[in-house]
Amino acid sequence: MTARRNTMPAVSPVDDRRGIGLLLAVTVLLWLVSHFRASWMPVWAPWDFSPAWFLSFAFTLWWFFRGLRSVPLAWWRIGFFLAGMGVIWAVLQTHFEYAAQHMFFLNRIQHLVMHHLGPFLIAIAWPWETIVAGMPEPVRRITRHAWVERVLGWVRQPEIAVSLFVGLIALWLWPPVHFVAMIDPALYSVMNWSMVVDGVLFWAVVLDPRGPERAGNSFAMRAGMTVGVILPQIAMGAVIAFADKDIYTFYAWCGRLYPGMDALSDQRLGGLFVWIPPAMMSLIGLLLVLNNMRREQERTAPKSDGSGISSASWTGR
Template structure:
């Protein structure tokens, strides 16, 4: 049984590694991303296959280390490596289109958005963590390889979702302040769980025989893990300050002045442009903005005003409203823009921009939004 699991895990991991690095090769990645992914991948490998896994059956402390490696070392490293994007690029174009079609389905998108809300992942991860430490659940995992695999999978997946939501999630760097708070909250409740294990007068899990072992496990969950959380929290915090600096520079003082002196209302300073964009395209810019988020344009493009759209895979879309050409050779007209959005390969078969099966109306809305960017 154990052997079967080991083989399965190994196979799945090799597959994921292959896919990821195919994706990395076929597109442009930041240097640290594949490194982080590889490090995270190795951590999982070390945790799940080999002596650590064997020892974890007899020593609670080792088992705890294994879990912590999965949740607070491997999961954030993998998330930093952006596995979804590169994994997608590792697929063949047709497979990619299929996957995209599925993931762009409204139901899937909605669910995804719902479960990756930062508060939601915070709570879900907490529940998963605490629930699996209930004695009968933990004992079950110790005696049954399938339950054990489910436990590890849930630990890893909810942790990865947690880190994804706060590092790459929809608020991006803007949300790092809140992320610090979430890291703090998670550090707190895991420390409390560790402290409870440490201070308990009896053994929680009959399969582990020694009190010292349980105390050490509690300590590992409490102090070294707490340290990792602190480091992560500080890193996020520093990034938040940096983002604040960037934003302040971007809305540098002259801009601020211009905006406020010459435009009536800060909320609607783009008012005339909005009207113009509506007229040009017949779409609704506000809806376009949400459509842009829904289709995931931001994973390739930098789009002002769209949270999280900071990528550099494709060209930045700022000031697209005043550009002359689209895709290098197409005159920038509303009709062409909409066509390009909806079926890029019909204009440039070699374009890396995927056909995302954008509906007519969404295309209109997206174009409307883009035309407000001047």
């Protein structure tokens, strides 16, 4: 997921300082307004403002748009990237965050977006070269550091990526851990960060459009990864959906947002969100892996000399 070094533009240190100063000023302003004049905030603005989340979004978008000047992307890839960033922002930094803390099924939707939908859309866009191209040189050097490459190489191993993907979902769904995470602000932040980061890492491996030599994993292995995470998620969702007692007592303790929905109904609906949408997304991911494999085969296939039948004659490409 690193960019080609010969495409990197020279970025003015003055522009970097101005950009950083502007982002820090906006961060301070949003923090002051959210803490002392929260009623001024529109529904799409931060409900519980997090400087760390805001700066991570802001720097990523800044580097992405600056990188487009040297590593341009197709309009649809830009759209997928912005959509992925947008839906993650929506469930983490808008009033939806409050709702997700008071209904289990909304909390499951939040994690579904953070761990599946948002990272999935970002990985389809494959924006990594563009983002790195927009970074200041000192930050680029960090992305190329041997330790960073070792960590990324480790988490990109299929067995590690699948274990982390499924294991983190199971960890935060384990009722005793879930309860503590919801009442401990520090652990709650760790939970959310782990969902987003792990989701991006997993889908970046699975939806890598490059051939096996550059990607480090075969298309068959990537297809196997999408299938391998389906059954554990179905099992977790089924256990929750068919439970005959309230196993997530935090939401009764803090007060549900919709009093008309009882604990078991909330829990069963949440179990369905653990069960069905992730399985459907894995199947979509499998289709995308197969499409990437077809495109790579067409790219590397010997040119037809006209004596045989090429795939272009019946695929239209």
